[in-house]
Amino acid sequence: MLQCAAACSMLPVLGAKHAFAADASPSSSQDDTGITAQLARYIVAARDKPLPDAVLIECKNHILDTFGAMVSGSRMRPGMLATQYVRSLGGAPQASVVGADLRTSTVNAALANAMCAHSDETDDFEPVTKAHPGCSTVPAALALGEAQGVSGAAFVRAVALGYDAACRLLMALGPDLVRASHRSAEGTASTFGALGAAAALARLDERQTRYAISYAAQQVSGLWSWVKDRDHIEKAFDFAGMGARNGVMAATMVQSGMTGVDDVLDGTHNLFIALSSKPQPQAMIDQLGGRFFVTETAIKTYSVGYPIQSPLDALLTLRRQYRLTPDNVRTVVVKVPPDAIGIVGDSAMPDVNCQHMVALALVKGAVSFADSHDVALMRDPQIQAQLAKVSVVADPKLSDPAAPRGGIVEVTLTDGRTVSHYTRFPPGTKENPLSVAQVNEKARDLMEPVLGQQKTAQLIARINALEHVANVADLRPLFTA
Incomplete structure (x- = not known):
C-alpha cells in the first residue's frame, strides 16, 4: 500500500458536494454521497493527478508487460482470429491492431488487442481477486489513447485507474462469492478495468462518468465455463476482449451524448446486490488515491497459468x-x-x-x-x-x-x-518483485520474434519513459506491422 502527498491530495474530493445542472436527466438520482458518485468523482480528479513515483514505475512495468503479451499473442491463434474478425468488420480508422497493418474503430481495436493480450498465459494477475487486469485495461487505454492523441502521462494514469476499478469491483463483490454463482470473476472485472481507463481518457465529466459506469455495469458478464475451453480462444474473449470492448463502448457511447442511470452501484437493482450475496460496496472506494492495485498485481515470470x-x-x-x-x-x-x-x-x-x-x-x-x-x-x-x-x-x-x-x-x-x-510468493509478486531490467528482458523475449530487434528496443525504451511521450499515437509504428 502506497501513500504520498500527491495521492492523498485527491482524497478530499471524494467527500465534496457536487450540484447537478437544473436540466438533469430524469434518470438522475442527484445523490452525491453514493458509491457511484464517489467513484466517478475520483476518476475525474485522478486522471490529471501525477502518480506517486513508485506507482508510476510499476504502472509502466505492467504496460510494457501487457504490450509483450499483445505482441506475442498477435501470432497465436486467438489473436490471429480476433484480428481476422475485426478486419472483416471494417470501421473508421481510429486505432491500430497490434502486430497488424490494420486500423479500425476504437471498440474493434480494443477487442482485438485484448484478445491478443490473453492469447496465452503471459499477461499479469492480481493474486487476491485473481483478476487479470492488464489484458483488458491496457488495450482499452491504447485504443482510446491513440484515437484521441493523448499524452503518455495521461495514458499511464488511465491504466492505473483501470487496475483499481477492475480489482476493487471484485473486492466489493467478493471473488469467491462470484465464483460460487458460476460466474467468471475475471470476466466480471475486465469490463470495469477497461471502463476506468476509457472514462478517464474520454474526459467524461462526473455525471457522464456515472452514466458510463452504468453502461459498463449492464455489460458485466462472464461464466466460469471458460475452464472447459480447450483452445484458449473463448477464454481470450472472456478474460480480455469482452471487457475491453465493453469498457470502450460504455465510455464512447456516453461521450457521444447518451445518458443513463447515475446510481447503478447504489440504487434499486444495483450491480452489487445483483451479483453478490454478501457485497461490501465500501471496498469499491476504500483508500482510493492511497492504495493502487497496479502495484499489487503480479507480473508472471513464466508464460503459464x-x-x-x-x-x-x-x-x-x-x-x-x-x-x-x-x-x-x-x-x-x-x-x-x-x-x-x-x-x-x-x-x-x-x-x-x-x-x-x-x-x-x-x-x-x-x-x-x-x-x-x-x-x-x-x-x-x-x-x-x-x-x-x-x-x-x-x-x-x-x-x-x-x-x-x-x-x-x-x-x-x-x-x-x-x-x-x-x-510462497513467486517472482513477480509485490512481495518478490521483478526489476525494470527483468521486465524489459521478458518483454524483449516476447516481442523480438514479431517486431524485430530494433523496433522492440525502441518500443521498450519509449514505454520506460512513457510519461514523457507527447502523443501515444507516436508509438503506432513501433507495435504495428
Whole structure:
C-alpha cells in the first residue's frame, strides 16, 4: 500500500458536494454521497493527478508487460482470429491492431488487442481477486489513447485507474462469492478495468462518468465455463476482449451524448446486490488515491497459468540446489491450493497443465515462451516419461489469503532422500518483485520474434519513459506491422 502527498491530495474530493445542472436527466438520482458518485468523482480528479513515483514505475512495468503479451499473442491463434474478425468488420480508422497493418474503430481495436493480450498465459494477475487486469485495461487505454492523441502521462494514469476499478469491483463483490454463482470473476472485472481507463481518457465529466459506469455495469458478464475451453480462444474473449470492448463502448457511447442511470452501484437493482450475496460496496472506494492495485498485481515470470508459477519456481530451485536430473528423480509431488486443481490440474493446453510444465522444467531446466506453448512437447517421449513421475495434489493448507498462489514441490530421489521447497510468493509478486531490467528482458523475449530487434528496443525504451511521450499515437509504428 502506497501513500504520498500527491495521492492523498485527491482524497478530499471524494467527500465534496457536487450540484447537478437544473436540466438533469430524469434518470438522475442527484445523490452525491453514493458509491457511484464517489467513484466517478475520483476518476475525474485522478486522471490529471501525477502518480506517486513508485506507482508510476510499476504502472509502466505492467504496460510494457501487457504490450509483450499483445505482441506475442498477435501470432497465436486467438489473436490471429480476433484480428481476422475485426478486419472483416471494417470501421473508421481510429486505432491500430497490434502486430497488424490494420486500423479500425476504437471498440474493434480494443477487442482485438485484448484478445491478443490473453492469447496465452503471459499477461499479469492480481493474486487476491485473481483478476487479470492488464489484458483488458491496457488495450482499452491504447485504443482510446491513440484515437484521441493523448499524452503518455495521461495514458499511464488511465491504466492505473483501470487496475483499481477492475480489482476493487471484485473486492466489493467478493471473488469467491462470484465464483460460487458460476460466474467468471475475471470476466466480471475486465469490463470495469477497461471502463476506468476509457472514462478517464474520454474526459467524461462526473455525471457522464456515472452514466458510463452504468453502461459498463449492464455489460458485466462472464461464466466460469471458460475452464472447459480447450483452445484458449473463448477464454481470450472472456478474460480480455469482452471487457475491453465493453469498457470502450460504455465510455464512447456516453461521450457521444447518451445518458443513463447515475446510481447503478447504489440504487434499486444495483450491480452489487445483483451479483453478490454478501457485497461490501465500501471496498469499491476504500483508500482510493492511497492504495493502487497496479502495484499489487503480479507480473508472471513464466508464460503459464498463474497457479503454476510457484510450482515451477520451487522445482527449478530444487533442480539447481540438488542438481536434479531425470535420472536421479524418482517422484515429484506438487501441492497447490484446492481451487487451482480445476484450472491447471489436467488441461489439453500445455501452458495451463501443471503436471506437464513441471516435467518439462525437470527435463530442460528452464521454461521458455516457445516451450510452454509447444503442444508437440506434450507427446515428447522424454517429457512423458518424467510426467509419469509427477502428481499434482490439492493441499488445503495452501488456501492462505495472504499468499493465495503458493506452491510446494516434494521430490524423492533415487537414493531415497526427499527434498522439498515452498514458494510462497513467486517472482513477480509485490512481495518478490521483478526489476525494470527483468521486465524489459521478458518483454524483449516476447516481442523480438514479431517486431524485430530494433523496433522492440525502441518500443521498450519509449514505454520506460512513457510519461514523457507527447502523443501515444507516436508509438503506432513501433507495435504495428
